[in-house]
Amino acid sequence: MPLKQHENETMTPRERVEAALAIKEPDRVxxxxxxxxxxxxxxxxxxxxxxxxxxxxxxxVKKVWEMLGGFDIYxxxxxxxxxxxxxxxxxxxxxxxxxxxxxxxxxxxxEREIMKREDYDLVIxxxxxxxxxxxxxxNDFGKILTQFSKLDTVNWLKDMDVMxxxxxxxxxxxxxxxxLRSFNKFLTDVVEIPEKVVEACEATEGELLxxxxxxxxxxxxKDLTQMCLFGFSRIATNFISPKKFELFWPHxxxxxxxxxxxxFIVQFHIDNDYTDVLEYFTEFPKGKIMFHLDxxxxxxxxxxxxxRACLMGNVPPQITGRGSPKEVEDYCKKQxxxxxxGGGYMLGSSCVLPDEIxxxxxxxxxxxxxxxxxxxx
Amino acid sequence: xxxxxVTAMADLDRSKVLEIVSNxxxxxxxxxxxxxCLSEGVELVGRYFEKKEYFLAELITGGDIFEDAFQKxxxxxxxxxxxxxxxxxxxxxxxxxxxxxxxxxxxxxxxxASGFSIEDLGVDVQPEKFIEAVKQPEIKILALSALLxxxxxxxxxxxxxxxxxxxxxxxxxxxxxxxxxxDIAYKLGVxxxxxxxREAVKxxxxxx
Numbered sequence: 001m002p003l004k005q006h007e008n009e010t011m012t013p014r015e016r017v018e019a020a021l022a023i024k025e026p027d028r029v030x031x032x033x034x035x036x037x038x039x040x041x042x043x044x045x046x047x048x049x050x051x052x053x054x055x056x057x058x059x060x061v062k063k064v065w066e067m068l069g070g071f072d073i074y075x076x077x078x079x080x081x082x083x084x085x086x087x088x089x090x091x092x093x094x095x096x097x098x099x100x101x102x103x104x105x106x107x108x109x110x111e112r113e114i115m116k117r118e119d120y121d122l123v124i125x126x127x128x129x130x131x132x133x134x135x136x137x138x139n140d141f142g143k144i145l146t147q148f149s150k151l152d153t154v155n156w157l158k159d160m161d162v163m164x165x166x167x168x169x170x171x172x173x174x175x176x177x178x179x180l181r182s183f184n185k186f187l188t189d190v191v192e193i194p195e196k197v198v199e200a201c202e203a204t205e206g207e208l209l210x211x212x213x214x215x216x217x218x219x220x221x222k223d224l225t226q227m228c229l230f231g232f233s234r235i236a237t238n239f240i241s242p243k244k245f246e247l248f249w250p251h252x253x254x255x256x257x258x259x260x261x262x263x264f265i266v267q268f269h270i271d272n273d274y275t276d277v278l279e280y281f282t283e284f285p286k287g288k289i290m291f292h293l294d295x296x297x298x299x300x301x302x303x304x305x306x307x308r309a310c311l312m313g314n315v316p317p318q319i320t321g322r323g324s325p326k327e328v329e330d331y332c333k334k335q336x337x338x339x340x341x342g343g344g345y346m347l348g349s350s351c352v353l354p355d356e357i358x359x360x361x362x363x364x365x366x367x368x369x370x371x372x373x374x375x376x377x
Numbered sequence: 378x379x380x381x382x383v384t385a386m387a388d389l390d391r392s393k394v395l396e397i398v399s400n401x402x403x404x405x406x407x408x409x410x411x412x413x414c415l416s417e418g419v420e421l422v423g424r425y426f427e428k429k430e431y432f433l434a435e436l437i438t439g440g441d442i443f444e445d446a447f448q449k450x451x452x453x454x455x456x457x458x459x460x461x462x463x464x465x466x467x468x469x470x471x472x473x474x475x476x477x478x479x480x481x482x483x484x485x486x487x488x489x490a491s492g493f494s495i496e497d498l499g500v501d502v503q504p505e506k507f508i509e510a511v512k513q514p515e516i517k518i519l520a521l522s523a524l525l526x527x528x529x530x531x532x533x534x535x536x537x538x539x540x541x542x543x544x545x546x547x548x549x550x551x552x553x554x555x556x557x558x559x560d561i562a563y564k565l566g567v568x569x570x571x572x573x574x575r576e577a578v579k580x581x582x583x584x585x
Contacts, residue, residue, distance in 0.1 A: 106525065184482060184486075187438065239433045316558075318558045322529065355527065
C-alpha cells in the first residue's frame, strides 16, 4: 500500500519525488533525508553493529521509518558495501586506508600520499590499477553483496511506492587522484602542474565509465526513474579558484553526459562549496540533473539552476545534530519558503545526517515540510 | 632584503625560490635574513588569499614552498647554533574520536611559515594529553581541530579538564575544522573560531 504521511497528500512518495525531479510542483515538498548510521543511535545500536550487521541495520532502518512515519526516499541501510567495492572510489579499502567503525566512532579515512608526484605518468599509462591492493577483500565483497541481496528492500519499497536515493554511483578521476595524492599534495599539484593533473583525469575517464557500465546493467529497472550519484568534493571553490575548476570541467561534463545517455538522472552529490561555479551546470537539460548540496548556497542555486535542476541539501550538521528542534524548524522553514516555488526542490541534509541527530530534530525536519511545504492549489 | 626572493615566494615560483636560497647560502648570507624574506613572501600570499586572488590551494602551496626552502637552511642554522626566534608556541591537535588531520596540517604549515613554533599532538588526542602539553610555561594558545561533529563533545571534555586544573585562564583556545561554526564556538565557550588557515594565523598573532 503506497505510503501516506499526511491526510492532505495526493501523491505517493515516488510521484512526489519524480515531480520535484521534473521541476514540477508536487503536492508538497518531499522530505528526502540521506542517512549514514543515524538509525543505529536512534534504535539503541552502536554504529559498529549497524555497519557490520546488514540485516540488523535494515531492521533499524525500518524501525526509524515506523518511528517517523516514513520518508519520501530510501537512502539504504549499512554503508559497508562501498568500503569493499573493487571500484576506484575514495571509500574503497582496496585503494585507501580506512579504520572501520568501533563502538560509536564512525569509519574514518587515514589520508596519506599514496601516489607520488612522479606517478602521474604511471596513472596516465596504466590508470588506477597499480594502486589497487588487498585482493583478499574481494571475498568479503562477495559475501556482503549476498547479504544485501537477501534483504527484501525491493518489495518493501515497491509496496510503499518509494524510490532509492541512488541506484548507481561514480566518482570522477579528479577526486580519486586527489585522495591518492592526499589533499594538500593534490592542491599543490593543481597550482604547480595543472596540465598534468588534467591529463591524468582524462586518461582515466574511460576506466571509471566502465565501472558505471556494469552497474547500469545490474541495477537498471525498466520504466522507473533512477538516479546515479555523481560525487565529488575536492574541486570546490573553497579550495581552488573558479579558473582552476574550469580545467576539470570538461571531464566532469563528459561523465555527466554519459550518465544522461544511459537514462539515469544525474545526482550531483557535491560536498563543500560550489556556489561560484554553478553556472557551468546550466549546460545540462531540464529535469535530468539534481543537486545534493553541502555548503553550496541553495538559494543561489535556486536563482541560477532552479529552472532546470532539482535541489536539496545545504542543511548543515551543526544545525541538525547540535541545534534545538526550534532552530532546526526555523532553518528548514526559511529554506522551504525560499526554494519551493515552482517545484524542483526537496528538503534534505548537507551530505548525510549526522549520526548523533536527536530524534526530535529529525522529527522537526519532517514536521517542517508538513507545516510549510504543501503547495497551494 | 632580497626583493627577488620575496616576489618569487609570493608568486609561488618554487624553483626560483630554491635557486635564490641556494645562491644566498653560497654567498653566506645570514640565514635569518633569508628566512625573513621567505616570511615576507608568505605574508603576501596570505594577503592575496584574503583578497580572494589566491585560494586555499595557493595558501598551501606557499606553505609547502616555505618548508622546502627552510629544509635547505636547516643544516646551516643547526651548524651555527642559530635558534629561530619564535613568535610563540602553540599546541595543536585533532581531538579525540577524530583522525582527520588535513586541516590541522594546513594550519600548522601556515603557522610555522608565519614564525610560530608548534607542538603537534597528532590525531585522536585524549583530553589529558592536551592538558599535559598546555602545562608548559611557554604555551599560550591551544588549537583544536575536528571534522566530525561527534568530536564536539571532546572539546567540552578538554575545557572541563582545563578548568579543573586551573589552566583555563592560561591559554586561549581556538577551534577550527568542518565540525565547528562561530555559533558552536560561542556555545562551547572557546576564545575563537578560525574559519580558515589565514584567520587562524591572525588569531594567533592577536592572542600571543
